[in-house]
Each structure stands twice: as C-alpha cells, then as structure tokens.
Amino acid sequence: MEVQESRQKELHAAYLCVKHSVAEDLTSYEDIKRALQYAGHNPTPSFLAKCWQEGQTESITYENFCSLAEQLPEIVIDDMEMLFMKVFGNADGKVSEEEFKNTLTSGDHARDLSDADLDYILQEANIVTEGVVDCSKLCKVIHHTINEMKQLSLQKLEERSAFQRINSKTFTRKKREKCSKVEGNLSHSLSSQSSLNLDGWNEASLKGCFYLDKQSVLAHQYFMEVSCMGPTVVKVRPKSYMKQEPGRGPVDTLAYIFRESPEGMRNYIGFTDQKDSDGSHFWRDTLKEGRYVVIPYTSGCRLRERAQEPKGYIDLVENQGMVQLTSEFRLVLEEMFDQVDLDSNGRLNRQEFNLYNWKTSGEEVQDDEWTVVQNNFDVEDGELTLSGFLALHQLEAEDNGGDSEDLWVSLEAMGYNRLGRQDQAAPFTISVHSQVCHPVLQVSGLKSGGLLLDKAVVRSIMENAQPIKIKNMIDLIKYEYIGEHRASIVIQNKAHSKVSVRVDCSKSANVVTNRPSMDWTVEVAGKSAIIAHQLLPLRLGEDWNVVCEAVVTNELAEEEE
Numbered sequence: 001m002e003v004q005e006s007r008q009k010e011l012h013a014a015y016l017c018v019k020h021s022v023a024e025d026l027t028s029y030e031d032i033k034r035a036l037q038y039a040g041h042n043p044t045p046s047f048l049a050k051c052w053q054e055g056q057t058e059s060i061t062y063e064n065f066c067s068l069a070e071q072l073p074e075i076v077i078d079d080m081e082m083l084f085m086k087v088f089g090n091a092d093g094k095v096s097e098e099e100f101k102n103t104l105t106s107g108d109h110a111r112d113l114s115d116a117d118l119d120y121i122l123q124e125a126n127i128v129t130e131g132v133v134d135c136s137k138l139c140k141v142i143h144h145t146i147n148e149m150k151q152l153s154l155q156k157l158e159e160r161s162a163f164q165r166i167n168s169k170t171f172t173r174k175k176r177e178k179c180s181k182v183e184g185n186l187s188h189s190l191s192s193q194s195s196l197n198l199d200g201w202n203e204a205s206l207k208g209c210f211y212l213d214k215q216s217v218l219a220h221q222y223f224m225e226v227s228c229m230g231p232t233v234v235k236v237r238p239k240s241y242m243k244q245e246p247g248r249g250p251v252d253t254l255a256y257i258f259r260e261s262p263e264g265m266r267n268y269i270g271f272t273d274q275k276d277s278d279g280s281h282f283w284r285d286t287l288k289e290g291r292y293v294v295i296p297y298t299s300g301c302r303l304r305e306r307a308q309e310p311k312g313y314i315d316l317v318e319n320q321g322m323v324q325l326t327s328e329f330r331l332v333l334e335e336m337f338d339q340v341d342l343d344s345n346g347r348l349n350r351q352e353f354n355l356y357n358w359k360t361s362g363e364e365v366q367d368d369e370w371t372v373v374q375n376n377f378d379v380e381d382g383e384l385t386l387s388g389f390l391a392l393h394q395l396e397a398e399d400n401g402g403d404s405e406d407l408w409v410s411l412e413a414m415g416y417n418r419l420g421r422q423d424q425a426a427p428f429t430i431s432v433h434s435q436v437c438h439p440v441l442q443v444s445g446l447k448s449g450g451l452l453l454d455k456a457v458v459r460s461i462m463e464n465a466q467p468i469k470i471k472n473m474i475d476l477i478k479y480e481y482i483g484e485h486r487a488s489i490v491i492q493n494k495a496h497s498k499v500s501v502r503v504d505c506s507k508s509a510n511v512v513t514n515r516p517s518m519d520w521t522v523e524v525a526g527k528s529a530i531i532a533h534q535l536l537p538l539r540l541g542e543d544w545n546v547v548c549e550a551v552v553t554n555e556l557a558e559e560e561e
Contacts, residue, residue, distance in 0.1 A: 011066050014038035025059035028052070032060055032068070040146045041072045080142060084135040093135040097122070100133040196276050198233065198433045204441035205431035207239070207342045210251065210298050211359065211415055212305060212424040216448050217298065220342070220355075222430065223442045224257075224292040230436030232287040236272055236296060237280035239427040249540050251302045251426035252486060254281055256449075256456045258293040266293055268456040273464075275485060294441075295449045296428060297457060299486070299534035300514035303426050306417065313418035316397070316404040316411075323402045325394055332411065332420045337389050339414075339427050342443055347383035355446050360410040458529050461488040470501065470550045478503075478550045479529075486536055487511070487546045491522060492529035499524050500554040503532035510544035511535045521553060 017038040018031050026032050029052040036043045043051075051060070051068055060068075081093055087103060088095040122128050127137040208220035226232060236255040258266040269292075272281035316329040325333070340356040341348055348356070353373070354365045365373075373379075377388035384392075393407065400406055408418075415425025432439040465481035465488070475495035481488045491501050505511070506518040513520070514534040522532045537544040 008066075011039055011069055014040075014069075015062055015065060025061050026065060027059050029054070032065065035065055036069060036072065039069050040074075041069065042146075043072060047072070080139040081136055084139070088135070093139075094132050095135065097128055097131050097133050196233065196235075196282060201233070201433040201435050202438045203431055203433050204439045205344075205429060206441050206443060207339065207344065207427065207429050208296060208443075209339055209415075209428065210253075210296065210303055210426040211413075211446075212303060213448075217300065217303065218359075218446055218448055219296045219298075220446050221296070221444045221449075222294040223260075223440075223444045224294050224432050225290070225440040225442075226287050226292070226434055227289055227437045229288050230286060230434060231284070232435075232439070233282055233284045233433040234272060234294060234430070235276065235280045235282040235433070236428055236430045237278070239429055249302060249536075250279070251428075252299050252536055253426070253428045254297045255283070255430060256295050256297055256453060256460075257283060258295070258452070258456070259288075260291045260293050266452060268452075268459060271297075271456065271460050273460070293444070294430065294432075295453050295456075296430065297449060297453060298426060299536065301512050301534055301536040303424075304514070306423055310417050310419050310421075314420045316407045317402050319402040323394075323398045325390070325397060328420060329407070330390060332416065333390055333393055334386065335422075336411075336414055337386050345383075347380055347385055348389065349383045351443065353384055355443070359446065360413040458490055458531060461490045461531070462492070462529065465490070467492075471552060473552070476501070476524075476552065478532075478548075480546075480548055482546050486534070488531065488535070489533040489548055489550075490529055491524050491532050491550065493524040493526060496526040498526055499552060501532070502551045502553050504549045504551070505533055505535065505546060507547040507549075508535070508545060510538045510542055511546060512538045 014035050015038075018026065018035045026035060029048060032051050033043060033048055051057075084093055084095075088099065122133070127134045127141065204224075206220075206222065208222075211218045224234070234255055234257055236253050238250040238253045240250065254272050256271040257269055259269050260266050270283050270285060272283040274282050274284070276282055314328045314332075315326045318324050318326050336356075337348070340352055342352050342355075343349075350365070350370055353370070357363060357365050373384060373388075373392070374382060377391050378385045379388055393410075397404070397407060411420075412424075415422045417423050430441070432441050461481050462479045464483075465479040467477045467479055470476040470478050470491075475493065476499060477492040477494070479488075479490040479492065489503055489505070491503065493499050500521055500523050502519070502521045504519045505513060508518065511518075512535070515532075518533075520532065522530055524530050532550075533548070535546055
C-alpha cells in the first residue's frame with residue numbers, strides 16, 4: 001500500500017510540473033512527453049504516437065496520464081546494461097565513442113539531441129576514457145538522472161503544498177492610490193453602490209452556477225478576451241429560480257479577474273468590489289488588449305451543506321400502464337435545462353451537454369455518444385433542444401422500468417433536494433462590457449478556484465482592511481474588513497512557527513458566517529495568512545454589526561510573546 005501511495009504521489013508531482021493542477025488536461029504531444037519524463041520514464045516515439053494521435057487526440061486527463069504511466073516499465077540498471085550489450089555486442093559494456101555516437105545519430109527517426117548536446121552530456125557524465133564509452137557508468141548516470149527528475153517533481157509538489165496558505169511577504173497590505181478618473185477607478189470600497197450606465201457598450205454574457213461538492217465549491221470559470229485597450233466592466237449577479245429553498249437570501253456572488261500571460265501565468269488584477277443598483281457586483285477598469293481569466297467566488301455563508309434532509313419528496317416517475325415523468329419532475333428538468341444552457345440560446349451545445357453529463361455522472365461525453373444523442377433526440381443546428389433533453393430523461397426512466405433512483409442521482413448532483421428545491425447550488429449570470437470593442441467570453445471549465453482564487457481573495461481583503469496586532473504580538477496581525485454588504489476577517493502570521501488563533505465573533509448581531517461556528521479556531525502556518533471568517537447579514541434589510549475578538553491559544557505562540 002505504501003509503495004502504491006508513493007507511486008501515486010510521484011505521478012501527481014510529475015503532472016504538476018507540467019500543469020497548474022490535475023484538473024487541467026494535457027493538451028499536446030510535448031505535454032504528455034514531459035509529464036512522463038518527470039515521472040521517471042523515457043517514453044519512445046512509438047509509445048507517444050499511440051498516446052497522442054495528431055488530429056484526433058484533443059486532451060489527456062490526469063487519470064489517463066496515470067494509466068499511461070503504469071503501462072511503462074520501471075527503468076532499472078540491469079535492464080539498461082543488457083540493452084547496451086545487445087545493441088553493441090560487447091559483454092564488457094564498452095564501445096568506442098565514434099560507434100556510440102553513430103548508433104545514436106543514425107537512422108531517419110526524430111532526434112531529441114543535437115551533436116553538441118550529445119558531446120556535452122558525454123563530457124559532463126565523465127564516461128569517456130581515451131575514446132571509449134563505459135556503458136555501465138552511463139547506465140548509472142541515467143538511473144541517477146531519473147531519480148533526480150522524480151525528486152525535482154516531488155520538490156515542486158512540496159513547494160506548492162507549502163503555499164496552500166498565502167505567503168505573507170507576497171501579499172502585504174498595499175495602499176491604493178486615489179484616482180480622479182471615472183473610468184478605471186479602483187479606489188471605491190466594497191460598500192460603494194452606484195447605477196451603471198452601459199448604454200451603447202458592447203456586451204458578452206453567459207450563465208454559470210456554484211455547486212457544493214463535498215467540502216469544496218465548484219463553479220463555471222471563463223476566458224475573457226478584449227481586442228483593444230479601453231474601458232471594461234465585468235458584472236456578476238445571482239440568479240433566483242422559483243423552486244429555490246424558501247427563506248434563503250441570495251447567495252453572495254463575486255468574480256475575480258486575472259490577466260493571463262502568453263506563457264500561461266495568471267496575475268490577479270481585481271474583483272467585483274462595487275455593487276450596482278440592480279443587485280449585481282461589478283468591477284471597472286481600463287484593460288489592455290489580451291486574454292483574461294474570470295473566476296466566480298462565493299463565501300460559503302449562504303451556500304453550505306444542508307443540516308438534514310427535508311421531510312417528504314416529490315415523485316419523479318408515474319407508472320399507470322406506461323412509464324411517464326411527472327409534471328413536477330418535468331418542471332425541475334426545464335429549470336435545470338435553463339441553467340445548463342449557458343449561452344441562453346435555448347439549446348445545449350456539445351460543451352454545455354458535456355459539462356452537465358460530467359456533473360451528473362462524472363464522465364465525459366465521447367464522440368460516439370454525442371452522435372447517438374444527435375441521431376436519436378430532437379436537435380436544432382446540431383444542438384440538443386429542451387424537448388430532446390426531456391425525451392432523454394424519459395428514455396432513462398423507461399430503461400430503468402420506472403425506478404427513479406438514477407434520476408435522483410442526477411438531481412442531487414445538480415444541487416436539488418428531495419422536494420425538488422435547489423439548496424446545494426447557486427446559479428448566476430456573468431457579463432463583460434467594453435466601450436471600444438466586442439469582448440469575447442467563453443466557458444473554460446467547471447472546477448474549484450483552487451490556490452489561485454484563495455490567494456486573490458485573501459489579498460483583496462488585506463488590501464481593504466486596517467492591520468491590527470493581536471495581543472501586542474509583533475508577528476501576528478488581524479485584518480478586519482467591515483463593509484456595507486459583507487465583512488471578512490484574515491489572520492496573518494509573519495513568524496516561522498505555526499500558531500492557533502481563536503477568532504470569536506459570537507457577540508456580533510444579525511450575521512451568518514462561513515464557519516461551522518461564530519467562535520472558531522484557525523491554525524495559521526508560518527509566513528502565511530488565512531481567512532478566519534466571512535460574514536454576511538443574516539436578515540437582509542435589518543441592522544447588523546460585527547464584534548471580533550482574536551486570542552492566541554497554543555503555548556508555542558504564548559512563549560514567543
């Protein structure tokens with residue numbers, strides 16, 4: 001078991017040397033080659049050609065990568081020495097440098113090494129003596145290099161783990177410069193509220209949704225492109241449906257914006273810190289031409305795991321001589337269809353249907369499966385209509401002989417409870433407006449915001465709050481932001497040792513937290529910062545206030561004091 005876990009960690013580490021997370025697919029021949037090499041393999045061109053077929057293969061998931069890695073044998077020194085003896089026909093493993101080079105550089109196959117590279121390797125490996133290459137020594141060098149590649153990838157993984165909480169040196173509080181310009185003014189606080197006038201602006205708009213997924217939140221993420229420099233607005237707004245859980249206020253919905261460099265690096269530039277009169281939050285700036293990433297965010301104060309299942313349930317299927325979907329279930333399906341129709345054109349394209357299928361079954365829609373859908377259900381312009389969507393679920397009910405359990409699996413995956421109310425998901429709409437060009441907005445996936453979003457959220461709080469020392473400790477700081485619509489508490493630890501801090505907001509009035517309790521203890525790693533509480537008004541329209549006390553609880557921190 002330990003060997004298997006160690007191997008899985010090596011593969012995970014190797015993958016992260018190529019991609020930012022295992023949620024991102026390998027998208028090229030070079031990607032899969034590099035990932036396998038970081039895992040300690042030397043895949044042959046023929047093996048890679050089978051893995052990545054040009055013009056046919058679009059991407060390789062992390063799970064597929066692991067399967068491919070398991071197909072490759074472990075490289076051991078004895079096997080390498082036997083191979084060299086077989087190639088050169090020498091029992092002592094020694095061959096002239098000229099013959100060695102000719103063997104490696106001859107043939108029509110593609111070469112990874114130039115002559116200069118080969119000379120450099122032979123020189124650095126110190127395996128050539130008086131014009132003779134010692135293949136036994138070379139095998140040891142190769143084996144050592146393989147282990148170094150594994151260690152390098154594991155080191156990178158450990159470095160990422162160390163930054164699961166924000167490095168305090170990177171995200172210290174910055175003073176914002178006041179700007180008198182209307183366009184691009186970022187000096188508004190979170191409490192600012194105005195009425196946007198975007199008449200005549202170019203707009204691109206899509207839907208999206210937050211989904212509770214065990215202890216994390218998944219959300220649709222987006223690529224945004226602007227073709228020329230000019231004033232740009234990003235808006236995000238929660239969307240309510242009639243069968244939403246009664247008594248629950250709108251789920252707080254923000255969006256964080258990152259500029260993506262040509263190399264794929266993503267740099268945080270802002271978030272929707274202003275509130276419009278229509279209930280949406282927006283961000284406004286003068287953007288340069290380029291590609292951006294937009295990641296929606298919710299605090300978790302109002303979108304959280306249900307404490308218990310509701311009493312009762314709706315019927316999904318009725319069977320009176322023939323299996324039929326109930327009228328209540330059809331209404332829920334129509335609501336679901338509207339949510340997953342992200343571009344609001346009344347149909348589901350391949351990507352939209354694939355995201356729905358992945359969310360409800362955990363599987364991607366293959367080419368032949370999409371062909372079956374198009375050939376057997378109602379489509380327009382190659383996209384699935386609402387009637388086709390309903391017919392697909394009708395067929396599923398018939399195939400199960402009227403048993404509704406599989407249908408319930410789909411509903412629960414989409415955040416619905418047994419009463420047909422969506423209490424574990426929160427739909428929203430997101431739009432981009434440009435005064436000078438036609439912006440492009442595309443769905444990039446349905447996934448967690450991960451470390452990138454965590455860093456940006458903490459940074460945005462620290463930049464908008466005054467630092468307060470905790471119990472006069474030099475290295476422990478509380479950042480307390482209290483705005484008109486929300487409040488946030490961040491604890492920053494500048495010391496090297498981790499510290500436990502009790503953050504008590506129980507004396508606050510009319511607020512709800514994202515934590516299980518208003519009195520919550522957080523463990524803050526050395527040189528990092530962490531969100532202790534996100535707070536929202538419990539009853540909208542009523543007065544609310546935040547009282548927060550932070551107390552160090554572990555003995556180590558008390559000794560440092």
